[in-house]
Structures are given as structure tokens and as C-alpha cells.
Amino acid sequence: MGTASRPASVLSLALPALVVLAAEPLYLLVDTAVVGNLGTVALGGLAVGGGLLAWAAALLNFLAYGTTARAARRAGAGDRAGAVEEGVQATWLALGLGVLVLALFQVLAGPLTRALAGGAGPVATAGEEWLRVAALGAPLLLVSLAGNGWLRGVQELRRPVRYVVAGSLLSLVLCPLLVHPAGLGLVGSAVANVAGQALTAALFVRALLREGATWGARPRAIVRQLVIGRDLLLRAAVLQLSFLVAAGVAxxxxxxxxxxxxxxxxxxxxxxxxxxxxxxxxxxxxxxxxxxxxxxxxxxxxxxxxxxxxxxxxxxxxxxxxxxxxxxxxxxxxxxxxxxxxxxxxxxxxxxxxxxxxxxxxxxxxxxxxxxxxxxxxxxxxxxxxxxxxxxxxxxxxxxxxxxxxxxxxxxxxxxxxxxxxxxxxxxxxxxxxxx
Structure with missing residues (x-):
């Protein structure tokens, strides 16, 4: 059992967490404004493709919340190495799930965007084009969720702020450049998205490397993470379904x-x-x-x-x-x-x-x-x-x-x-x- 230490205050942990939570929505607002200048078809394509990617990230958010719970228990017991180990296993799990999400979107991008856009048409085509490129960042996005999880668990929330802000800033700089001067249009938005996610994921992986973590995958530990993930995934799925039904009724x-x-x-x-x-x-x-x-x-x-x-x-x-x-x-x-x-x-x-x-x-x-x-x-x-x-x-x-x-x-x-x-x-x- 670890020795008791002076606990961190609620605000000292909540404020950095708020910055991390708000970074992605704020970036999406800017991304939407940039793409909006391309016209309604591009904006609709971004809404369709971005909505599908956001839906996948919301369902798999247990990689952050589940890892926090496990890492915090170990850190509280004085086992920082064990908390970092949870981060390593969560990162392997994130990579595996990310590759699965990437493969699913590459195979089903067309049917999914057409279903969300209400049938074939220019908006569905634009959404499919955006999603196929942006999905390349799915493993990177999930690695960042896992990184957020273990760092929260060891009560280090300032580093995630720096990492997430760095990735968001890179995307903010690249998005208008790639969309307009570079002439990539809507695809430029997707490329900027992936570039920012790559930087953020690399910073989280570097944090694990600096801890001297052992990088071997441990299937039993990953399965245990999936157990807590299963409950959080079912919870998230019900929430998403409820809001979808409400929107349909509205x-x-x-x-x-x-x-x-x-x-x-x-x-x-x-x-x-x-x-x-x-x-x-x-x-x-x-x-x-x-x-x-x-x-x-x-x-x-x-x-x-x-x-x-x-x-x-x-x-x-x-x-x-x-x-x-x-x-x-x-x-x-x-x-x-x-x-x-x-x-x-x-x-x-x-x-x-x-x-x-x-x-x-x-x-x-x-x-x-x-x-x-x-x-x-x-x-x-x-x-x-x-x-x-x-x-x-x-x-x-x-x-x-x-x-x-x-x-x-x-x-x-x-x-x-x-x-x-x-x-x-x-x-x-x-x-x-x-x-x-």
C-alpha cells in the first residue's frame, strides 16, 4: 500500500482536463469555417464524414476513461511503473482497435456516408472522400486517448494539455493552407486533421518512452482493459442511440x-x-x-x-x-x-x-x-x-x-x-x- 500524500485539488485537475476536452471541438469550429468557404457541398461532406469519425471516437472513448481508472489505482498504491504499464497496454489496444476502425471505414465509407447523407449525391461523395483520408488518423486518435488516460491516472494533466494543443495548432495552421492555397480542397482538411493527430500521438508515445516502459504486449492485461471497456462501450452506445432517436423524432x-x-x-x-x-x-x-x-x-x-x-x-x-x-x-x-x-x-x-x-x-x-x-x-x-x-x-x-x-x-x-x-x-x- 502506498503512503498517503497531499491530494491534488479538484480544480487543479479539472482545469487542464477542460482544456483537453475543449481543444477538439474548438478546432472543429475553425475547420468548419475554413471548409465552409468551399461551398455547401464541401460543408455537408465534412458534416457527414466528420460525424462518422466522431461517432467512432465517442464509442471508443473508454480508452481514456478506463485507462485512467486502472492507472490511478496503481499510482495511488505507489506503483507508478504499474500505472505506466497500463498506459503501454492501452496503447497496444488503441493501435489494434484503430487499425480495425481504419479498415472498416475504408471498406464501408461509401455505404455509411450515403446512408447518413440520405442517398447518393455530391454530399455523400464529398463525405466519403474526406472520411477515407481522415480515417488514416484513427489509430493515432485512439493512441492519444490512451495516453490521456494513463497521464490522468498519475495526476499529470499539464502534459496532455501541451500535447493536444500542439497537435491542434498544427492542424489549425495546415488546414487553411492545404484547403485553399495548396488547392486540396476538402481533402486538405482531412490531411491537416491526420497531421495534427500524428503529432499528438507521437508526443504521448514519447512520454511512455521517457518512463522507460517495457513495450511488450500482454494479452491478459489487454483483455482486462477490454472488460471495463465493454461496459463503457455499451453505455456510450446507448447514449448515442438515444440522441439519434431524439433527433429523428425532432x-x-x-x-x-x-x-x-x-x-x-x-x-x-x-x-x-x-x-x-x-x-x-x-x-x-x-x-x-x-x-x-x-x-x-x-x-x-x-x-x-x-x-x-x-x-x-x-x-x-x-x-x-x-x-x-x-x-x-x-x-x-x-x-x-x-x-x-x-x-x-x-x-x-x-x-x-x-x-x-x-x-x-x-x-x-x-x-x-x-x-x-x-x-x-x-x-x-x-x-x-x-x-x-x-x-x-x-x-x-x-x-x-x-x-x-x-x-x-x-x-x-x-x-x-x-x-x-x-x-x-x-x-x-x-x-x-x-x-x-
Missing amino acids: ARAGTAALAAHQIALQLFFFLALVLDAYAIAAQTLVGHALGGGRPDEARATARRVVLWGLSTGCLVAVVLLALRDVLPPLFTDDPAVLAQAAVVWWFLACFQPLAGVVFALDGVLMGAGDVGYLRTVTIAAALVGFLPLSLLAGPLGLGLAGIWTGLTLFIALRLLAVLVRVAGDRWLGAPETVRT
Whole structure:
């Protein structure tokens, strides 16, 4: 058992994590602006191809969160070499999964982009062209996720910031140059994307090399990582399915409803990045505490991150309500869309405090290795709350109010479940995640 050390503060871990979480969305905004100058076909192609790649990355994000939990346990027990070893095995797993994703996209790029674009046409063709090139970066992207995971686990979050920012800056510089002066068009965007991912992945691999890690692949360790990954993957898949169904129902309610839903949903995803930074801090701190045999410290961390998540969620809610007549017009001037956005806005603002606590406690339970419980809770909340109300919103004529009531219920049910879990003791003895 490792000796206790002065724990890092929630903010000292959450702020660097927020920078890493925000880097990719901010780059995508610039990428979208650059490609937008090529015309609507190129922009549509980027949306289709980029959406597919982002979907794959979201499903495989367990490479970051699962590795953090395992590495934090080892680091908390005073076994830094073991924590680094988790990073090595996660990197091998990332490479294997990345090559699989690359192969799937090369084979299925055409059918997938046509399905997402609503059939064959110039947008589907542009999306396929972008995706075939950008998919070359899939193994690199997943290696970076694994690198983020083990460095978070050893409470080193400043290095990931430098690595991710360096890759994003390279992409930002190359994207406009390759798209316009070099004349590559939409393909230039994909090349810039891959170049940035290559730099970031190389920096994460260099970090492992500097630790003097042994690079042999250990199948048993990789299988154990896949076990925790399986639960997180199922959880992510249910989340993606729920939001996809909600979007489909919104589309059937009309163009204005779909546009308002998209505006509010993108704001929800962006704000989730802010709140998810507390989950990463909680995961790291709880993993360290339990790895070092300090359950009281883990409980204290849970209380602190709940307060941070709740207070931040309340602040976000107040800001959203204060700016309810200012923010929506930044996205559209269509009166019909603005009218629909006004309905959704109250839901978006009012459940932020609940979301702040849910995301924070998700991190606590991930740090404890209690991902099986999180998987079950997420699936149950989606099947009982989000999906039924979303599907009934159309037949009952509830529109966006019905869809967003479902999302609110989804968050509320998860909140109740994680509060009950953390109030007890079972999460402190969650299934071991670091045996080798």
C-alpha cells in the first residue's frame, strides 16, 4: 500500500482536463469555417464524414476513461511503473482497435456516408472522400486517448494539455493552407486533421518512452482493459442511440423543431464538456485514494466534486436564463426556430444543476471501477425515461417539449441512482480493475 500524500485539488485537475476536452471541438469550429468557404457541398461532406469519425471516437472513448481508472489505482498504491504499464497496454489496444476502425471505414465509407447523407449525391461523395483520408488518423486518435488516460491516472494533466494543443495548432495552421492555397480542397482538411493527430500521438508515445516502459504486449492485461471497456462501450452506445432517436423524432416534428433541437443539443454537449472536467478530476482522485487504501479520502472527494458540479451547474443555469433572448438569435433569425428554441431553453437551463452532479458522480464511480453499475443505470434510465418519451412525443403531439422532458427524466433517474450508490459502501469495494 502506498503512503498517503497531499491530494491534488479538484480544480487543479479539472482545469487542464477542460482544456483537453475543449481543444477538439474548438478546432472543429475553425475547420468548419475554413471548409465552409468551399461551398455547401464541401460543408455537408465534412458534416457527414466528420460525424462518422466522431461517432467512432465517442464509442471508443473508454480508452481514456478506463485507462485512467486502472492507472490511478496503481499510482495511488505507489506503483507508478504499474500505472505506466497500463498506459503501454492501452496503447497496444488503441493501435489494434484503430487499425480495425481504419479498415472498416475504408471498406464501408461509401455505404455509411450515403446512408447518413440520405442517398447518393455530391454530399455523400464529398463525405466519403474526406472520411477515407481522415480515417488514416484513427489509430493515432485512439493512441492519444490512451495516453490521456494513463497521464490522468498519475495526476499529470499539464502534459496532455501541451500535447493536444500542439497537435491542434498544427492542424489549425495546415488546414487553411492545404484547403485553399495548396488547392486540396476538402481533402486538405482531412490531411491537416491526420497531421495534427500524428503529432499528438507521437508526443504521448514519447512520454511512455521517457518512463522507460517495457513495450511488450500482454494479452491478459489487454483483455482486462477490454472488460471495463465493454461496459463503457455499451453505455456510450446507448447514449448515442438515444440522441439519434431524439433527433429523428425532432426531424418529424418539422424543420423548425429540428433546427431548434440541434442548437440546444450542441449547447448541451458543449456545456457537458465543462461539467465533465469534474468527472475526470473525480476519477483520478478517487482512483488514487482507493488504490492507496484511503476510502475516507475517496468519500471526501465525492463530496467535493458534488459541490463543484452543483455550483457550476447552477451558475450555468443562471447564465443561460439571463441570455435566453441573446444566445438563440446568434444561431438563427428564423422566427419559427426561435419560437421552438424558447420552449427548449427552459429545459436546457433548468437541468444543468442536476447534470453537474450526475457527471461528477459518474467520475467518482468510474474512479472506483464501478463501471458495471454505471452501464446498468445508464441503459435503464434511457429505456425507462429518454427513449419512451422521445418516441411518444410524436404520436402525442408533444413536440420538443416531450423530447426534452425525456432527456430531463434521463438525467434525473441517473442522478437518483448514483446518489443512492455513493451514499452506500459497495462502490468503495467495486470489482478490482488493476489485477495483472
